[in-house]
Amino acid sequence: MRKKSFLSFLIMLLFAVTSCSSDEPTTTEPGSNLSGDAGKTLIVYFSWGGNTKTVANHIHNLIGGDIVEVETVIPYPDTYEEVTQIAPGELASDYRPELKTKVDNMDEYDTLIVGTPIWGGHLTLAMKSFLASYNLSGKAIAPFCTHGGSGTAQSVNDIRSVCPNSIILGSLAVYGSQVENSRADVERWLKQIGIIKNN
Numbered sequence: 001m002r003k004k005s006f007l008s009f010l011i012m013l014l015f016a017v018t019s020c021s022s023d024e025p026t027t028t029e030p031g032s033n034l035s036g037d038a039g040k041t042l043i044v045y046f047s048w049g050g051n052t053k054t055v056a057n058h059i060h061n062l063i064g065g066d067i068v069e070v071e072t073v074i075p076y077p078d079t080y081e082e083v084t085q086i087a088p089g090e091l092a093s094d095y096r097p098e099l100k101t102k103v104d105n106m107d108e109y110d111t112l113i114v115g116t117p118i119w120g121g122h123l124t125l126a127m128k129s130f131l132a133s134y135n136l137s138g139k140a141i142a143p144f145c146t147h148g149g150s151g152t153a154q155s156v157n158d159i160r161s162v163c164p165n166s167i168i169l170g171s172l173a174v175y176g177s178q179v180e181n182s183r184a185d186v187e188r189w190l191k192q193i194g195i196i197k198n199n
């Protein structure tokens with residue numbers, strides 16, 4: 001059973017990588033732009049291997065404000081092999097991992113900058129769990145992801161389905177191997193979607 005789900009996960013992964021493959025260090029996809037001020041902004045991210053955290057830190061260095069890492073109560077295993085054994089079953093069952101991370105003052109935020117690695121072509125379930133825990137109606141969400149070639153894949157659609165009443169801004173995808181060099185592209189994206197205002 002485990003072998004079967006691992007195999008289907010590999011097929012899904014291959015499909016995700018080849019069907020929408022991107023060798024570009026970063027890519028953007030259109031969405032809404034903020035016309036006014038972003039208001040109080042929270043950067044929130046999940047990162048298993050550190051790539052998404054690096055991009056989140058670029059954003060934080062550029063705009064400051066609050067930043068939160070989403071952590072699960074049961075941590076994911078340390079090795080790539082083990083985590084890829086677990087992830088397919090979780091995705092298939094739309095499992096919602098219990099989270100250590102809680103944001104008590106979510107009502108105060110106007111804009112969320114939401115970062116995730118792509119797992120099996122999707123938003124990670126840790127991030128899905130986080131987003132599903134709050135009423136984010138009317139808030140702006142700026143999605144970013146890091147990936148191994150698939151680009152955003154289904155992750156932005158996943159966010160739309162968990163947050164149907166939020167305003168989804170244009171998204172950014174950063175190739176995992178390029179996160180260290182992505183600061184300028186991150187800044188350009190933040191300007192494009194109106195979080196950093198051009199003078």
Ligand SMILES: Cc1cc2nc3c(=O)[nH]c(=O)nc-3n(C[C@H](O)[C@H](O)[C@H](O)COP(=O)(O)O)c2cc1C
Nearest residue numbers: 048049050051052117118120121146148149150176
């Ligand atoms: C369980 C698992 C599934 C993954 N699935 C995909 C995928 O479908 N498409 C892709 O491009 N990369 C995939 N990757 C690669 C990660 O998205 C990429 O390495 C990302 O930068 C990792 O971010 P992190 O270091 O913040 O965890 C996967 C990695 C893991 C561990």
